[in-house]
Structure formats: structure tokens, C-alpha cells
Amino acid sequence: MAERTYWATHGGHPPQTDLLTDRAMFREAYAVIPRGTQRDIVTSNLPLWEGTRLWVLARPLTGFAETFSQYLMEVSPGGGSDSPEDDPGAEAVLFVMEGELTLTVRGDEHHAMAPGGYAFLAPGEQWTVRNHAAEPVRFMWIRKAYQRVEGVDVPESFVTNEQDVAPTPMPDTDGKWATTRFVDPNDVRHDMHVTIVTFQPGGLIPFAETHVMEHGLYVLEGQAVYRLNEDWVEVQAGDFMWLRAFCPQACYAGGPRPFRYLLYKDVNRHVRLGLGGMHR
Template identity: 65%
Template sequence: MQETRYFTPEGGLPPQSQLLTDRAVFTDAYAVIPKGTLRDITCSRLPFWQGMRMWVLARPLSGFAESFSHYIVELEPGGGSERPETDARAQSALFVVAGSIKITIGSKSEKLGVGGFAYLPAAETWTISNDGDETAQFHWIRKAYVYVDGLDRPEPLFVASEADIEPSPMPDTDGTWATTRFVDPADLRHDMHITIVTLKPGAAIPFLETHVMEHGLYVLEGKGVYRLNQDWVEVEAGDYMWLRAFCPQACYAGGPENFRYLLYKDVNRHMDFL
């Protein structure tokens, strides 16, 4: 079983002596949000929650990436919510990177520790709490579910740890590039995929992917060099990349450890007409 290591932001503020120069950039094709921007003054809170704060990494923006939002939530011991989701259209994916959380649906509860994953369908009633002794952190990705006549809504899904899933190697890569899939890609009830991509040191995505799927990529471990549109950008654990549809993308893993990131993309549906 592989060791699970994930970067977690600490908040706080930099010293007054720190230079303002950083790697943050927002273009018409992509954005890079470095880990150093996740500070106390950039966090937010939500109604009907206790003991929480969150950083918003992505939100629907007209003319940019429009399909999803991505938060990092910090939940104190004893914190939680009886009404975490206020939009019945929204489906959710949660991925725990520190501590533990408990999700309750009806009379059934699931506790998820580090590496745990949950999928919560749209219009599902659920609650969340941190019953542990340490602060929990988790990624929360939300998307309005696109219903299709003749397809059932997916049911809730819980995975105790990503380490329980055998990564799927990409063809002709000898396992140097692999994907951990939380949801069966052949299950067309799902209109978004959340995966973890792992590239061993020196491995590459060896072509400029250019496709309709929007992306959010949070670097969990390691460092790499990403080609985004016309630019080469260095990224490391804690950085976030936000890509609109058709933004060209490729990368090299830098080492000395694996380069790993949590990936969102929208899939399996017709394109809407405006």
C-alpha cells in the first residue's frame, strides 16, 4: 500500500519583509494560484456551518471555466454542519487531506480519514462533522448535475482511502504515468470525474492536450513544469491550476519525489447550446 502524503495550507500571513513577487497569474486561458496565496485574509465562511473556514480556488466565471467550484475546507474539532449544501442542483465530491470527517446520510454514517473520498449526489440530504481531536482539511468540488432522461442519478459513494484503489497506468508508459479513479469511467450517470494523477520523476504528459473538458488541478505532492497555453509554468505541492476548455496542456514531473495532483474534469454530456 502506498504512503499517502498531501500538502495542506496553513493560512497565517507572510512577514512584512517578504517580496511581493510571486507566481500567481490569471490569463484568458488559465490561472495559477500558488500555495502562498492561501492566507488568513483570503479565506471565507459559509452559512449554517460551525468551526469552519475555506479557501475558494475556483468558481464558475462567465467566459472562463463555468462548470464547477473547488474549495479547501478547514474544519475544527467539534465543527460541522447540519445543512452543508444549500443548492439542490449541486453534487459534491470530498477528498480528505488532514484529520477526519464524518458524513451522515439518513441513519448511515461514514468516517473518512486522510485519503478518504466521498461522492454526494445532487438533491441528497447529508450532514458533516469533525468528531476527532485534530483539525480536518478536505477538498470540496461542486458541480450542478446534468440530468439525462433515462439515466438514474448516481448513488452516494464512499472510499476509505485512495490507497485502496489500484492506479490505472496509462498505455505505453511502464506505469510512470498513472491515474487513480474514484468513479468507474464507464458509468455514464456521472458527469464529472475526480481522479488523482501520478507521474514518477522524469515522466511526462508528452503531448499538448487540447480538449473541451474544464480542469481544476491541485498539486498534492512533488513539483513539475506545466505547459499551459503558450507558457511553461513551474508548480509545486499546494499550487492550483485552473483551466478553461481547450487550453493546451502538458507537463514534466520534476522529482525527486512523485508529482501528484487532484484533478477535476466535466465529462459524459452533450454540449449545451447558448
């Protein structure tokens, strides 16, 4: 398998001579947060984390993400947290893009996660993270409130690396479109899927997908023209896209390298009745 690279911001601040024109867009059905907006001035901090800053790419908000939050984390050497999550009902996926992250689960299960490292953390799991390396570690942290179902077990936590998971080609695409799935799509214990979608140069989604899942897309590598509702938008490594449920989407991978993104979607649960998806 070819060596993988993952784009992660290093922050910084643009000079006063830069033009203001950018690709950032916030629409009713989608948002595009380009990598150029991920600057030092828009970082956040978290309680009980040391040596850490983050960029919040998505959060539950009227007219924005409804089912998840997504952080781009940067942890300095020696930094991390012994109490990273304050919501016992939250499940999570961590995906490492640069550096090495030491993840400890259940107090004594230690994992040195290198780039491509992927962890699913079940709701209520006891876990900690530390950076014991000499360079900062940068990783994605996706969080969702787990929807329990009576008679359905909660899935177990696990740690792997995308290099150890074979991508599944989409039918009739000659391998130009493939998805790396970390859980069985038919396993209804899981109410979210976080996968990696790969398009080889020239690959495309040949129709406007329109479906019930909400999406968060973080571009790991490459560039493409992406259809979002009625617009075609250029995107590249480091950009983030949010798509509300039923937002039409398609893409064409037009760059010289594969176009790859980390994809979140909510799955495998009844539609909650009431406006805004809330129970009455």
C-alpha cells in the first residue's frame, strides 16, 4: 500500500498583505471551512487538558450540525488529559494525522497511535491521552451522544490503523472509488460511522446523493470539485465540509493525487419525531 499523508493545520497567522477573499461559506444546507481559516486567533482550550489547543470544526447549533461535534486537536509534547471527556453519554472516534498519541483505555491498555491510527471509544469508556513524543501530535476528535436502544448492546472500544484495514471498492467503479470501513455497516450497535473515502484521480460520485444522514467531511489528502446543494465548490486537503441531511452531494477528483476524506455520518437509528429531530 502506498504511504499515506494526512494534512493537519499548524495554525499561524496571515500577514496584513493577504487578500480577504477566501472559500469559506456558510449556507442553509452546507458549510465549507477552508484550511486557511484554521489560524491561531480562532483556537479554543478545554478544561482538564494540558499543553493543548483545538479548532472546533462543527458543533450542535441551530442551522448547523445537529448530531455531532468535531475537533482538530493539537497536543504539545508532555500535554494531554487524564479526564478528556466530561459527557458520560458521548462516544468518540480519534484519528491521528501527525505525531504520536498515547491512548490508555480502561487504565492499563496502552496504545501508541501513529499517523493513520483510529480509535473508537464507547460511551462511558475510561480513557486518557498523552503526547510522550518530542513533536506535537495532531488528531481529529469526533463526538456524538450515543443513542441507546433497549435490547441492543453498546459496542466495545477498539484501536486500529487504516493501514491494517482493506478498503472496499464501490461496485462498477474499477477501484476509483473505495471506502475504508472500521466497523461492519450492518452492526446496529453502532449509531455512527466514521470512514475514509478515497477517490483516485478522475474518480467521481456519478449522481447527486440525497439521503437522511448528516455528514462531516475532513479532507485528508488531495483536491476535488465537490457538489454541495446547487453549488460546485473547490476543496483541498485540510478543508472541512458540513452537509445537513438530504443536502445533494457529488464530487469529481480532479487533482494529481488521490482525493481522500474522513467522513462522519449518523446511522442505524429510528428517525426521532418532532421538529428538529427532538422528541415531543
